[in-house]
Amino acid sequence: MKARVHVSLKNGVLDPQGRAIGQALHSLGFGDVGEVRQGKLIELELTGALASKSRPEIEAAVKDMAQKLLANTVIENFSVELVG
Amino acid sequence: MKARVHVSLKNGVLDPQGRAIGQALHSLGFGDVGEVRQGKLIELELTGALASKSRPEIEAAVKDMAQKLLANTVIENFSVELVG
Amino acid sequence: MKAALITFPGSNRERDMRMALTKASGGKPPVDVWHGDSDLPQGIDLIVLPGGFSYGDYLRCGAMAANSPIMREVKKRADNGTRVLAVCNGFQIACEAGLLPGALMTNAGLQFICKDVNLRVETTQSEFTKKYRKGQTIRVPVAHHDGNYTLDADAVKKLEDEDRIAFRYADPLGNVAAETNLNGSVANIAGIYNARKTVLGLMPHPENATDPMCGGMDGYGLFESIAESLA
């Protein structure tokens, strides 16, 4: 069982990395690119007792991980997806 | 029209970030976490002439961007997904 | 002053900080505390979170250190009024741990910056800066990749209203302008206080400006101020 946590900057928070990527794409000749945002995708392998729990329980546990560590909720949003 | 490019380290390539995240989760009490890998998710807004092309054409263009800039293909893989 | 200096795996400016603290307290070194300890010694009146790359700055700068055992104790002591000085990575940790508002993002130029900068002392109504003059410009180095201080406009206004902005990036004459904004920080902010002004977080390294042979003395006032306040 795997979980994917997608962490992205909140709307309205300036994303310097995204902006730089956008500029670089333009200068490479990819003119038709508008806003670019860069986020993180963290893939976790779930093992042990957790892996055999119900999906809602697992999801709750992963959300807890995201809340506590994986995302900084002052500036970031996250979403959790279970795979497999 | 949006594109999402998911960039991840190739299998077998050391992921120091992932490793450190895994350890931190363990010490936070999330023991049932196995391997952790951290990747990037880059979201691009597509505009202009590109946005009105066919999906395969758009996909090819975004792949080209990934190849040239978004991913370091020496150590990273990428996948492209079109949204909307 | 009885200071505790906290080291996390990956801290690397604890030695610089130790030299500055020792000098300011008449040769008495701070107590070294390891991140895995869950206790701080009794009688500590200043907790220092030094610079570096705790946990490699992986995931987000300071995020993992903010969750280490010692930080629970640091928060408890800070709540009880113990003074905290959080520099660079320490500032990032303090924000992640909720000791200070806001977040530190990647520098607007996306590059690590190591150089001397001019800081305008925004307030001397603090135990950390009372030896400076208000509006004085000091020359102190920075060395960071993620010093872009981010906070929403209302919260910035609140900091301003409450006189909680400690330092701003300026020019040598103390002018604060877009061109003197080193890293994209909102309102050129280089350092801030908590509501009670017992916690100071800043990106620049005053500890690297406490020796005439290496970096000058402009940062020493901060250490003298806090040492005198806590004497």
Next chain:
Amino acid sequence: MSEAKKAVEYPKDLMGLTKAEYDLVLEIMGRVPNQVELGIFSVMWSEHCSYKSSKKWLKTLPTKAPWVICGPGENAGVIDIGDGDAAIFKMESHNHPSFIEPYQGAATGVGGILRDVFTMGARPIANLNALRFGSPDHAKTRHLVSGVVHGIGGYGNCVGVPTVGGEVNFHPSYNGNILVNAMTVGLAKQDRIFYSAAAGLGNPVVYVGSKTGRDGIHGATMASAEFNEDSEEKRPTVQVGDPFTEKLLIEACLELMNTDTIVAIQDMGAAGLTSSSFEMASKGGMGIVIDLDKVPARETGMTPFEFMLSESQERMLIILKPGSEPQAEAIFKKWELDFAVIGHLTDTGRMVLRFSGEQVGDLPIDPLAQASPEYDRPWVKTPPQKPLGRVNHPLPFVEALGKLIGSPDLSSRRWIWEQYDHLVRGDTAQIPGGDAAVVRVEGHASKALAMTTDCTPRYVFADPVEGGKQAVAETWRNITAVGGRPLAITDNMNFGNPERPDIMGQFVGAVEGIREACLALDYPVVSGNVSLYNETNGKGILPTPAIGGVGVLDDVSKMATLAFKLPGEAILLVGKTQGHLGQSVYLRDICGQEAGPPPPVDLKAEKTNGDAVRMLITKGMVSAVHDCADGGLAVALADMAMAAGFGAEVTLPSGDEFEIGFGEDQARYVVTCPADRAEAVIAAVEVSGAPVAKLGLTGGDTLTFRGLGTISVAQLKAAHEGWLPGYMAGKQ
């Protein structure tokens, strides 16, 4: 794996060995080697690990002096800097990996050289880097500069070792093969130095650090092969650096070194477990048994071949005193690092490898490690350059200066070194931008080390012997210019394909030049590294023997810097100016010619002039000091003015103004002193036998050359500081 081959049958994949070398393998083994064994021979006998083409010549280098504690042969060189302290340093290349993946290549280069230094017990206190890139207008250059600089910073900044110096050149000969040479300087107590010779029958062999993955299998052989078009396509697995783990490893190893548990210690560099275990066993005359199942693995299903050849980073091998395993393990656990006893020492002189209950390799250690092939490759002496003919000067003097000061090779490197944390540890007394970096020695009120890296590849190409001398002399001069006593060097010999006699001739000549300079300056070689096969499609790089020099300042408060200090001070030139334009930057970049012999290096004059300048600095008689190097006297004066923010008015010594102003005669320094002390300074220099002349006075907003013209310091600065940031932003 088919074992049943006849001895005369060569395997299809010789793994980079020649047939003759394979014959030697059969002779040593007395049987057909299996794949693991052959892999081990292949990396151990690669150019990178065996020095088979260079050994013969390296042996001629002077390596001894009363202050040398340990010369070449260990992980790094060790010198006595007084008071029971030792400086430990070395430089190493990471050229090929950095071309393929500049960020990780450069980062792991820094990681590797740090390990070479702290494995000997030293706390790393400074990093330097000598970089060579292709022409700025080559399509790849910008990307490579960016990646390499970010990689060096990314690693060095995180481990908390200040990056305090280095050098950067651009030249089309590096278009397909850049050079990334990294140097680390560390400090240790002389009675706490650790070596790599294994000892003690039965002693445990311990693995610490990161886990082993399938990283960079065969990196060492790659470093010894020429590039061609498809090696760019193949994209071999590159190693990813983990500076955080390195930082923990430094702290853990230094903590362990404070206990009485270590017999020998060695980092796992190129060829990983293979070379580290062989070197340790061979140096100590021991045998070794390794249980590969015990090696911490990052991936499942790894084979013995992969374990032995992996170049995963941030790993060390330690021989412990028996019974001290628990104490050592506790330290590594505290730092959250892997710790595993993977074998023990034997007296068989053989390396025995076990895996899954089977013996998977059995090799004799000495023949492999010590009796590796040594070649006396054919070489031809580099023919001398024709004397420089008449030179046409296309630009007026000050215009030429304005252009040179903002040219790729002479412009400011600030854009680079501001991305390096050059201050961490709080002991950096002279930051990048001066002649040499100065870092204080812990525990001393006044002592400091001066360090620099230098080489002028175009000189070496034109005349390897003079060029070799010059590289050494320039480091000596740069250390002298800050007031240091130069003590010893490390060298990083970057050359093309040694199988070509002309390239081998460059190597032989450069070694000869280095040798002469070291002898004359009493400045031995204590460590080094050789990188050959630096070529693409048969085109070699400019021969580049990068030299890293280290010296000591007894009193750091006397340290000199190059900025003019006050207006109205006298400017003096120490050393003789003949106006040698051959191979100068001016000739190349302004007149468009790479021609003529390089400036001759008069080692006696170097010594006399340098000693005189150092004497002035130590006696506090001068206020600013700068040596004349690329760009000659005019550029040296401009450097001093730009650093000060104010100018000077000077009269050049008599002669052709271009030759005098831009000629690159060696052994020269510009110094300043209060005007009323000028006569005293001149007298003191003359007593020591060095030529000295007064050039003029500091002051004003411009740099004025009497009779030739004027240029504003602001204009010089704009050109000087503007080029590199502009280039990196895509503006040039």
